[in-house]
Amino acid sequence: MNTIICHSFPAWDSPYVKSTLELITRLASTHRVILLDYPYTLKDYWKTDYAPKAQLRGKDGGKRIILTEFGQVEVYNSLPVIPTNWADNKKIFNLLMKANSYLVGKTIRRILRTVDPKNTHVINAFNPVFGHFTRHYWGEIPVTYYAYDEMSAAPWAEKWGKIYESKFINSVDRVVVSSTGLADKFKQLHPKVNCVKNGVNLKYFEGEEQSSRLTRKMGYLGAFDERIDLELLKATAEAFPDYLIEILGPVKITSISALPQRVVFLGAKPQNELLQHLSQWEVCLIPFRKTPFTQAIYPLKINEYLAAGKPVVTTDFADLGDFKGLIRIAQDPIEFIIGIQREIRGNNRLKSAKRREFAQQNSWEARANQFINALAS
Known part of the structure; x- marks a missing residue:
């Protein structure tokens, strides 16, 4: 194949790290890459700050040429589509999605x-959802479904996604899936399933360690959302009164007022500012709750x-x-705190070097190379 078209749910202009966008930018070094961007709704047009x-x-024609450090990506946006999440009736939902697929289909034809x-x-x-309603536009071109989360447990997709x-x-x-949990699921549904796990942007995370003994710190990197076990985080803060717990990422839940003041929210930062x-x-x-949604995750943040x-x-x-052997996995809150x-006590330069070697x-x-091999399998 010479050309890869990505019909994407993640938005190109999203300020957050997305596996889809990380992969396709790397693929642009060896392929012509076209991104059919997130289907922004009329509501998104007015309320989403980063909407193009x-x-x-x-x-x-809704087209932009983006020059990345790896190669060129052609980004196409369709006209805004009609919001559908409010629709509870299947006939109404189908009618709206047929109208939306017509709008997106015009861009696909282009x-x-x-x-x-x-x-x-x-x-x-x-x-x-858009994949189903626009599938006929692609004709005989091979289509791969890339699943990186459990659709049935995603709050935004609970009505129609599954x-x-x-x-x-x-x-x-x-x-192609991003975790063994998703691989187990889809192998029961499709004869061709490959697993390509999430990676790491090494240039932003490799560097000399800094010391800040004036204030001892531990932290969490990523979206602070419904995955977080708030009670576990509270217990951790209480068990380590001499430490700040920094949260480095967007806050997507409101129930954080009960957390101790030592849990500090720094907000989302660009990748090149994370290491500092x-x-x-x-x-x-990673204080995640164990749910059907999190069981399908291979978290970016570990690498x-x-x-x-x-x-x-x-x-x-x-x-x-x-x-295994690189991180400590706790079965309950006591193990988490003891871990x-x-x-902290057992860390040393040798362990640090082994962690870096693994991440590399x-x-x-x-x-991206694994993904290309999966497409050709």
Whole structure:
């Protein structure tokens, strides 16, 4: 294949790290890459700060050429679509989605006029509803479904996501997933399933460790959302009264007022600013609840923590067997707190070097090569 078209749910202009975008930028070094961007709604147009409003109004046919450090990515935006999450009735939902697929289909036709179908592959990145309703536009071009979360447990997809994922699966050529939990699920649904786990952007996480003994710190990197076990985090703060617990990422829940003041929210930061905070942490945390949603996760942050050489203490929220001997996995809150104590006491340069060495094998460049091999399998 010479051309890869990514029909994406993650938005190109999203300020957060997304596996889809990390992968396709690397693929641009060896392929022509076209991104059919997130289907912004009319509501998104007015309320989403990072929405590319000029393209959503049709400027330059909704097309942008983005020059990345790896290669060129062609980003296409359709006109804004009709919001559908409010629709509880299947007939109404289908009617709205047919209208939306017509809008997106116009952009798909525009893209297809520029490619050779015989040398093109489509990746649908966790967008099965639009994937189902626009599948016919791609014709005989092979389509791969890329699933990086558990659709049935995603709060934003609870009405229709699971239903249309099961329909869409029947029309795709293969499935690529990001965790062993998702692989187990999809192997029961499709004959061709490959697992390509999340990677790490090494240049942002490799660096010399800093020391901040005036204030001892530990921390969590990533979205602070419904995955977080707030009671566990509260207990951790109470068990370590001499430490600040820094939260480095967007806060997406409101129930944080009961947390001690030693839990400090720094907000979302650009990738190139993360290491200056993370390097001061004596231990990195993943205090996730164990739910159907988290059981399907291969978290980005583990490789980021390890690339920085940091000790990691996590709950047993998913299959983390890849990291055996490198991180501490706690079965309950007591183990979690004891694990933090032991990782702080037992950390040394040799352990730090082993963590970095492991993370270097899991760069996004390596993952992109695995993804290409999966498409060809």
